Amino acid sequence: MAEEVWVGTWRPHRPRGPIMALYSSPGPKYLIPPTTGFVKHTPTKLRAPAYSFRGAPMLLAENCSPGPRYSVNPKILRTGKDLGPAYSILGRYRTKTTLTPGPGDYFPEKSTKYVFDSAPSHSISARTKTFRVDSTPGPAAYMLPMVMGPHTVGKVSQPSFSIKGRSKLGSFSDDLHKTPGPAAYQQTDAQVTKFKAPQYTMAARVVPPGDKTLKPGPGAHSPEKVTVTKPCAPIVTFGIKHSDYMTPLVVDVE
Numbered sequence: 001m002a003e004e005v006w007v008g009t010w011r012p013h014r015p016r017g018p019i020m021a022l023y024s025s026p027g028p029k030y031l032i033p034p035t036t037g038f039v040k041h042t043p044t045k046l047r048a049p050a051y052s053f054r055g056a057p058m059l060l061a062e063n064c065s066p067g068p069r070y071s072v073n074p075k076i077l078r079t080g081k082d083l084g085p086a087y088s089i090l091g092r093y094r095t096k097t098t099l100t101p102g103p104g105d106y107f108p109e110k111s112t113k114y115v116f117d118s119a120p121s122h123s124i125s126a127r128t129k130t131f132r133v134d135s136t137p138g139p140a141a142y143m144l145p146m147v148m149g150p151h152t153v154g155k156v157s158q159p160s161f162s163i164k165g166r167s168k169l170g171s172f173s174d175d176l177h178k179t180p181g182p183a184a185y186q187q188t189d190a191q192v193t194k195f196k197a198p199q200y201t202m203a204a205r206v207v208p209p210g211d212k213t214l215k216p217g218p219g220a221h222s223p224e225k226v227t228v229t230k231p232c233a234p235i236v237t238f239g240i241k242h243s244d245y246m247t248p249l250v251v252d253v254e
Contacts, residue, residue: 087228091216 015022033042038050075082112118145153150160168174191197225233 089221089223089226091220092222 033040035042035045038047041047147155150157227233
């Protein structure tokens with residue numbers, strides 16, 4: 001009766017090799033890469049170039065630039081100012097003079113011992129600094145041991161007694177309760193528990209920005225010595241008022 005249940009020649013048997021049913025796997029969760037599109041294209045197939053459409057650009061903010069608020073000088077070009085030669089009056093230049101020794105700074109009469117041969121001479125100089133380091137202590141640098149009191153050296157001292165100060169432990173001023181007094185507490189500020197009153201602060205004086213550089217005054221310029229626009233500075237001379245060769249005016253008086 002058992003042979004009639006099976007159809008054909010197939011009968012239950014052990015598999016000849018490993019099959020996927022014997023192993024645990026995540027199942028059909030992995031997808032085959034697509035062959036169309038640009039993103040995640042299969043690497044085994046050729047991919048044609050793809051183009052994308054970009055959206056409209058974002059509108060710029062209203063305050064992104066100041067706009068045409070600057071008044072540019074029309075005489076200023078991209079190569080500089082379009083002007084003729086102009087002259088300006090500057091301050092007087094200050095030249096630095098270096099002090100050099102004059103003829104009176106040299107003493108040729110003192111160069112005899114350096115130029116000509118001379119006999120050996122000796123001079124008396126001050127005490128050197130190395131002598132102070134090598135100095136030995138004097139008699140007052142030593143202290144003799146004490147011969148009285150408990151700290152004598154080499155001698156027998158009698159027993160001595162010392163008077164000690166009063167101890168604060170157990171005295172009349174000793175606080176046995178160890179409690180803080182009224183002065184140990186600080187007074188609480190009223191603004192902590194109540195409304196805070198308005199407060200004002202005094203700030204420093206605001207100085208408006210400006211040019212603080214030193215400018216030359218009227219006395220720093222010398223316009224009478226300017227020879228840029230004229231061949232020379234104006235010169236005033238004193239001469240005779242009338243010419244000797246001119247005939248004077250004669251008026252006949254009758």
